[in-house]
Each structure stands twice: as C-alpha cells, then as structure tokens.
Amino acid sequence: MIERNHVEEIERVLEGRTTGRDSQVSESWKRCVEIYGMDPTRADPAHIVTEAELREHRMQAERMIASARSGLQSLFRQVARQNYTVLLTDAKGVCVDFFGDPDFEDELRGSGLFMGANWSEDLAGTCAAGACIVTGEPVTIHQDDHFGNAHTALSCTAAPVYDSLGQLAAVLDISLLQSPSPKSSQNLAMSLVTSSARRVEMANLMAQSRREWVLRLSTSPEFLDVDPEAAVTLDGGGRIIGFTRAADKLFRGDTAPLLGQRIDSLLDLSVDDLPDLMRDRPTEDRVVNLRDGGALFGHAIAPQSPRSSGTPARRLRKTGGPLDALAGTDAGMQPLLERAERLARTHVPLLVSGETGTGKMRLARAIHVAGGADRALITVECAAQTPDRLQELLGAPGQARATLLLRRIEELPREAQALLTSLLDERPGLRPVATCCTDLGRAVNDGLFHKPLFYRLSGAELALPPLRKRQDLGWLIDRLLRRRAQDELRLSPAARADLTGRVWHGNLHELESVLDVAVALCDGEVIDLPDLPPPAGLGGPAAPQETLEDVLEACGWNMAQAARRLGVNRSTVMRRMRRAGLTPPA
Ligand SMILES: Nc1ncnc2c1ncn2[C@@H]1O[C@H](COP(=O)(O)OP(=O)(O)OP(=O)(O)O)[C@@H](O)[C@H]1O
Numbered sequence: 243m244i245e246r247n248h249v250e251e252i253e254r255v256l257e258g259r260t261t262g263r264d265s266q267v268s269e270s271w272k273r274c275v276e277i278y279g280m281d282p283t284r285a286d287p288a289h290i291v292t293e294a295e296l297r298e299h300r301m302q303a304e305r306m307i308a309s310a311r312s313g314l315q316s317l318f319r320q321v322a323r324q325n326y327t328v329l330l331t332d333a334k335g336v337c338v339d340f341f342g343d344p345d346f347e348d349e350l351r352g353s354g355l356f357m358g359a360n361w362s363e364d365l366a367g368t369c370a371a372g373a374c375i376v377t378g379e380p381v382t383i384h385q386d387d388h389f390g391n392a393h394t395a396l397s398c399t400a401a402p403v404y405d406s407l408g409q410l411a412a413v414l415d416i417s418l419l420q421s422p423s424p425k426s427s428q429n430l431a432m433s434l435v436t437s438s439a440r441r442v443e444m445a446n447l448m449a450q451s452r453r454e455w456v457l458r459l460s461t462s463p464e465f466l467d468v469d470p471e472a473a474v475t476l477d478g479g480g481r482i483i484g485f486t487r488a489a490d491k492l493f494r495g496d497t498a499p500l501l502g503q504r505i506d507s508l509l510d511l512s513v514d515d516l517p518d519l520m521r522d523r524p525t526e527d528r529v530v531n532l533r534d535g536g537a538l539f540g541h542a543i544a545p546q547s548p549r550s551s552g553t554p555a556r557r558l559r560k561t562g563g564p565l566d567a568l569a570g571t572d573a574g575m576q577p578l579l580e581r582a583e584r585l586a587r588t589h590v591p592l593l594v595s596g597e598t599g600t601g602k603m604r605l606a607r608a609i610h611v612a613g614g615a616d617r618a619l620i621t622v623e624c625a626a627q628t629p630d631r632l633q634e635l636l637g638a639p640g641q642a643r644a645t646l647l648l649r650r651i652e653e654l655p656r657e658a659q660a661l662l663t664s665l666l667d668e669r670p671g672l673r674p675v676a677t678c679c680t681d682l683g684r685a686v687n688d689g690l691f692h693k694p695l696f697y698r699l700s701g702a703e704l705a706l707p708p709l710r711k712r713q714d715l716g717w718l719i720d721r722l723l724r725r726r727a728q729d730e731l732r733l734s735p736a737a738r739a740d741l742t743g744r745v746w747h748g749n750l751h752e753l754e755s756v757l758d759v760a761v762a763l764c765d766g767e768v769i770d771l772p773d774l775p776p777p778a779g780l781g782g783p784a785a786p787q788e789t790l791e792d793v794l795e796a797c798g799w800n801m802a803q804a805a806r807r808l809g810v811n812r813s814t815v816m817r818r819m820r821r822a823g824l825t826p827p828a
Pocket residue numbers: 567568569596597598599600601602603604605650677679718721722750751754
C-alpha cells in the first residue's frame with residue numbers, strides 16, 4: 243500500500259504538483275525519472291562495485307580517506323549507540339570508508355550501507371549521498387524520500403566535503419537502518435554530519451598546507467584554536483591558494499572565485515601581520531577585521547618544514563646558540579646547521595663553501611663561537627696576504643688554541659700557500675676554518691692550488707646553498723629588514739612577492755643592498771614596489787645550471803612563486819612540469 247502511495251506521489255510531483263516534500267527530494271525524483279529514466283516500482287538491490295574497482299576508488303581517494311579517518315571515528319563514537327553507520331563516499335558516490343556495527347553486517351550490506359556500495363543518484367535513485375553530490379549541499383533523505391522501494395526503510399543524512407581548491411571530493415553520510423517516523427528526528431544528525439564534514443575539510447587543508455601560511459578563522463575566541471570555522475592557505479605574496487568551504491561562503495558572496503585573491507582585499511590584514519595572529523597571543527587579542535566592517539578571530543599557523551619520505555629529519559637542537567639564528571625553515575639548512583653544530587666542538591678543519599654572499603663568513607664565525615670560549619679568533623683576508631704578513635701574523639706563538647678563519651682561501655697568493663701549510667704544521671692548536679667560493683678540489687687538479695694545503699683545510703665541507711634554493715627566503719628578508727628598521731617598517735605583499743620572486747645572483751649581499759635602498763626610499767611605514775631598486779642586471783632570470791625542479795623545490799612547489807622566479811607565467815611552469823614528468827611531492 244505504502245509502495246503504491248509512494249509511486250502515486252512521485253507521479254504527482256512529476257506533474258508539477260506539491261506534495262509537502264522538501265524541494266531537494268522532489269527535484270531528485272524528477273531527475274530520477276526524467277534524466278536517469280528510472281522506474282519507482284522496481285526494487286533494485288544495492289549496487290556494490292567489484293573488489294578491484296573498490297581498490298581503485300580507494301586509491302584515488304587515499305588522501306581524503308586519511309584526512310577524514312579520525313573525524314569519521316569520532317563521529318561514529320558519537321552516533322554508534324543510536325545505531326547509525328558512518329560512510330565516506332568519493333565524489334562518484336562509491337563508499338570508500340565505513341564504520342558500522344559488525345553485528346548487523348548482513349542487513350547493512352543488503353541495504354548498501356557498506357564498503358563498495360555505489361550511491362550515485364543515477365544508480366541508486368534519490369538518496370542522501372547521491373543528492374548531495376548533485377547539489378553540493380547537505381541533505382537528509384528520510385525513509386520514503388528515497389526514490390526506489392528498496393531503500394524506503396533507511397534514513398540517511400549527508401554533507402559534502404570539498405577539497406582545498408573548492409572541488410567536491412567526498413560525501414560524509416550517516417544512516418540508520420530503522421528510524422523514527424518524523425523527518426525532524428534527523429535534525430541533530432544533520433548538524434553532526436555538517437560539522438564533521440567541516441572538520442574533515444579543515445584536516446585535509448592542514449595536511450596539504452604544511453609549507454604555507456594557514457589562517458584559521460572563528461566567530462568566537464573560545465573555539466578559535468580548538469575548532470575554527472574556516473581556513474585559507476596563503477602563498478608568500480598573501481594570495482589564497484587553498485580554502486575550506488566555510489571560508490568560500492564567508493568571503494565570496496557573489497564576487498570572484500576565492501582562489502588567487504589577496505587576503506588584504508578581504509581582510510584588513512596582510513601576510514606580514516600573520517605572525518601577530520600566532521598562538522602565543524591571547525585569542526581575544528587576535529581580532530581580524532573584515533572589509534565589510536565585521537570582525538572575526540584569527541589563528542595563523544606558520545609554514546612547517548616539508549615532510550621527508552624516510553625517517554623524520556632530526557631538527558637542530560634549539561639551544562639559542564649562534565647557529566640557531568642562521569636559518570628559518572629550510573630543508574637544506576637544517577641538516578647543514580646540525581652538522582655544523584656537531585663539528586663546532588671538534589678540531590676538524592672546515593671548508594665552508596658557497597657562492598658569494600651565501601653567508602659563509604657568518605657561518606664560520608658562528609661555528610667559532612659555538613666551539614667554546616677557550617679559543618681565540620684570528621681572521622685572515624686571504625687575498626691581502628703576502629708571505630711576510632702571514633709569517634708576522636701566525637709565526638709568533640700566540641694563544642695555544644685558536645680558530646684560524648681564512649676568508650676566501652682560493653684567493654691566497656700562490657707564494658703564501660706553502661708557507662701557510664708549514665705554519666699550520668708548526669701550530670697544531672690552530673683550527674683552520676676556510677671559506678671558499680670556488681671548487682677548491684678542481685683548483686688543485688688544475689695546478690692552481692697547493693695540494694698539501696688543500697688536505698690540511700678540507701677536513702669536512704659545509705656547502706651553503708644560494709639564496710634561490712632557500713625555502714626560508716621570506717624569513718631572511720624579515721630578519722634583514724628588522725635589523726635595519728626594527729618594527730617600524732614592513733613590506734607590502736606586492737613588494738614581498740617581488741623580493742621572493744627574484745633570482746639573487748649576489749645572494750645576501752644583493753638582498754642587503756636592495757633592502758638598504760628600499761629603507762632609504764620608503765616614505766611611510768610600508769615598503770612598496772616603487773621603493774625597490776630593479777634587480778641587478780647580471781645573468782638571465784634564473785641561473786643557467788638551475789633545473790626546473792631546483793626552482794620548484796626552492797619555492798616549496800608554489801607554482802606562482804616559481805613562475806615569478808623564472809620570469810614566465812604559471813601555465814608555462816605547469817606545462818614544463820608536465821613535459822618533465824614532475825609532480826609536487828605528496
Ligand atoms: N643567516 C643570516 N641571516 C642574516 N644575515 C646574514 C646571514 N648570513 C649572512 N648574513 C649577512 O649577509 C651578508 C653576507 O654574508 P657573508 O659575508 O657571511 O657571506 P659570504 O658568503 O662570506 O660572502 P663572500 O663570498 O662575499 O665572502 C653579511 O652582511 C651577513 O651579515
């Protein structure tokens with residue numbers, strides 16, 4: 243009887259009459275008949291994909307499943323006692339993760355509340371997951387809201403899960419085999435499933451944004467750090483490169499897509515202000531003003547170091563020592579500084595190599611300081627040495643233990659090289675730390691450098707990367723700027739994007755002089771594009787030996803930044819990546 247009434251009601255809806263159903267339900271019924279050509283009198287069994295198909299669907303949805311797992315588990319803990327099952331379907335409607343009571347496995351499987359069930363609307367008819375995929379909105383499909391007779395006992399509530407680019411990626415669904423009759427009994431289910439979907443989106447965005455700034459937002463300070471409502475990921479220039487659905491709703495209105503918009507066009511805030519919104523400040527002080535006059539609370543999360551594929555990289559012990567202060571978050575600098583820290587306390591001769599201005603002298607001095615207070619420091623400008631001067635400087639017995647800091651050892655005149663070798667032999671308390679801009683080993687092979695001296699200097703080599711390969715360029719810029727202007731000056735997002743996009747053939751020397759000019763020219767409190775001198779005109783846009791992968795790696799795989807560094811547009815970078823078979827690291 244119910245079945246006949248159900249079919250008759252569907253017919254009335256098709257004729258355009260209202261029957262008291264939600265519009266989401268009646269629209270779906272129409273799609274079932276008019277688009278998918280379905281027959282409501284048929285009671286098709288649940289559609290379950292094959293094992294191989296399920297494996298494929300799960301593989302495609304692997305990241306989302308991982309991000310959603312703990313959200314699903316906690317949702318299941320909340321609803322299991324009321325006999326709900328929890329399902330995650332992919333964007334095609336196939337159930338790729340599932341939590342349910344094993345005692346009811348047969349019934350659940352028979353009703354399609356199971357792993358591998360396909361809930362796409364064109365197969366299963368009106369159902370929560372299917373309607374959610376079509377409309378992109380949360381929905382409850384309760385009992386005979388279902389189109390096919392096979393599912394009219396079920397009550398299902400589903401919410402969409404969007405990825406960080408705004409694409410529907412999954413559906414979170416909680417379902418009951420048997421439910422009370424009024425649909426309003428599922429209102430609480432709806433609020434649980436929508437807030438769980440929001441948390442899954444947040445977890446997914448966080449998992450994908452380890453190398454970028456994330457700004458999380460909440461209307462209440464109490465929930466800001468524990469359960470924020472919305473979040474955006476920002477690149478170094480303050481452009482939105484990822485967002486949750488709630489952020490899209492919050493900012494977008496009817497305007498342009500959120501992706502690519504600058505945060506300062508939406509909030510009274512720039513990337514430079516993000517450190518003020520970090521967790522060390524009380525939540526109620528972290529107010530961010532919306533451009534329309536409203537206000538929210540913000541929590542900024544700084545970029546973390548990239549995940550390594552193997553065992554997690556050991557972090558430099560934070561001792562507050564001189565080596566700690568030499569780098570921000572940079573995958574190459576962390577292990578280098580850790581090696582330097584270990585070597586500092588030994589007597590091993592060190593060769594600090596790198597292009598001009600990469601900070602070799604700075605590192606060498608920090609190694610001396612980290613080595614302990616019992617050593618003197620003797621600094622030698624190698625280019626200026628004659629044998630007489632060298633003899634004068636090092637010939638007389640000075641303090642027994644000393645660091646001998648040899649700046650640009652490759653420039654030591656040939657006639658002084660053999661002398662330095664014998665002086666080092668005479669004074670074993672001297673620990674040589676030499677800096678060098680060229681390949682000293684090759685200079686030896688070419689007969690340009692004294693071989694015995696080379697072997698007395700090159701105990702261990704510390705090779706500093708050029709600025710264009712450093713992922714902490716933004717950190718270095720801030721550090722050098724603060725040294726020049728304390729907190730009085732900051733960079734506009736455009737100026738910051740310009741600086742992080744340059745190639746810096748002169749490395750820190752060049753960056754320092756650009757900042758000197760900018761500080762001198764800047765009128766107010768913000769350094770903007772016109773205050774920056776143009777890039778020094780040496781070389782092409784990128785060093786010739788640098789590969790696309792090097793540039794992408796240095797930019798943390800941020801396409802926009804890589805495009806700026808290479809002087810091409812973003813689509814060219816993507817095309818070159820495709821051609822080279824490069825994909826961003828997981
Ligand atoms: N980690 C750092 N943070 C901030 N400033 C730095 C850092 N390292 C170096 N600098 C600054 O950058 C400039 C260049 O550094 P340094 O003289 O050590 O480079 P270098 O590689 O020895 O140069 P060169 O090859 O010309 O001898 C210096 O003014 C130095 O103070």
